[in-house]
Amino acid sequence: MRIIIGFFTFILLISSLQLTAYAENQAEDVYAKRLTLYKRVEAVTNIPWYYLAAIDQYERNVRQSRRDLPKAEGTTGIYFKQEEWVGLLNPDLDDENPATIQFFQGIGMDGDGDGKASLHNDEDVMHAFANFLLKYGTDHDNLKIGLWNYYKRDKAVSIIVGKAKVYEHFGRINLDEHAFPVPLGTHYSYRSTWGSARGWGGRRMHEGTDIFADYSLPVRATSYGIVEMKGWNKFGGWRIGIRDINNNYHYFAHLSAFSKDLKVGQIVEPGMVIGGVGSSGYGPPGTSGKFPPHLHYGMYKDNGYTEWSYDPYPHLKLWERQERARK
Structure with missing residues (x-):
């Protein structure tokens, strides 16, 4: 019986690996x-x-x-939009004729030389x-x-x-890899805290996940991106904001310090150390020690009109599993 179970487990493992490889190949294509x-x-x-x-x-x-x-x-x-493509006054919203689209001042054009502006x-x-x-x-x-x-x-x-x-x-566009914000194998703990009530500075919602860890434990970039913000905030203390290639804004708060020479506009990649875990915030610049050391990690999405917070916890769990699998 154990042999049969082991055999089917092996088959499932091989199938899973094949599916993963297939998905990766499709993405590369x-x-x-x-x-x-x-x-x-x-x-x-x-x-x-x-x-x-x-x-x-x-x-x-x-x-x-x-x-x-x-x-x-x-x-x-x-x-x-179709009317933008063919021209606002064009009576034919399905028009693919470059000449009439140009006449009606549409934005559409024939890019591949097949005679159609599709x-x-x-x-x-x-x-x-x-x-x-x-x-x-x-x-x-x-x-x-x-x-x-x-x-x-x-x-x-x-x-x-x-x-x-x-x-x-x-020099490439396949930049989907992520890293967990603190090194695996170190002493840290976290749970889902997004949406919990916060009282300091007025009633507000907790927009992130708190990762409790040792003071000065390295904090790492979780994605490929660019440093959009760095400095002090009365709530978040010393904090960094990184924008990734998927319009996500990653917020790292309560830091003890920034990495040397880190600056706004700098390009980062997953696993790059950007600062250290701390307990800064809840006051004017330099305030620290009002709570145990931890990293507040938040994620925000831009949709072309506005930006809103969403729960980073599922992503953190996924990135943690993925990094463990890579190691």
Whole structure:
């Protein structure tokens, strides 16, 4: 009986590993297709591929977090409304004729040379957005102007520019790996505390998970991203904010100190030490010791309009398991 159970356990393990490998291969194929598309458009427009990748990823993440937008189904995540694509006064919302779309001042264009400007063609969609940006230029400053004129939102521009820096730095777009915020094997504990009541500074909700650990235990970046904020907050004490490539903002609070030379605008990767566990906060700069040392870890999502907090606990458990499996 034990032999039979062992045999079936072995089969299940092999099947699980095969499924995992298959999923990873599928993901790599998607990344390869996207990067190929970005570089094809770059060759024609001279807009750096990492800006195109950043715009595409920003739009994909916005569509994932909003109910009023359809989810991305193709290689690209960029979304245009039909009337925007064909022109506001165009009577044919399904128009794919580049000449009539241009006549009605639609944004749609034929990017792959097949004679059609299709909203369902990834290359047409990517070329259409790139063509809009070309009206402003291809250097960094002019691309920022073009992005602002399209989104009319400073936050959207800063997120896209940050993503572009990350993609340029690493030279690739498959940046999905995560790390647990404190080293595995050290002394720490945590449980789900998101949504609990907090009283200091007025009645408010706890927007994060507290990881209790030894004072000065290294605190690590959990994702690929860019440091968006660093400094003091009367609630969070010494804190750091990191924006990842999926429009998530990762908030590390109550730190004892920052890593040497860490600065706003710096690019980070999973496992990079950014500071130490502490007990700072609940007062003016320098206040410490009002509670046991712990890391307050919060996550916020930007959806193109606003940003809100959500429970990081399930993600922390997942990243902890994933890092253990890698080790």
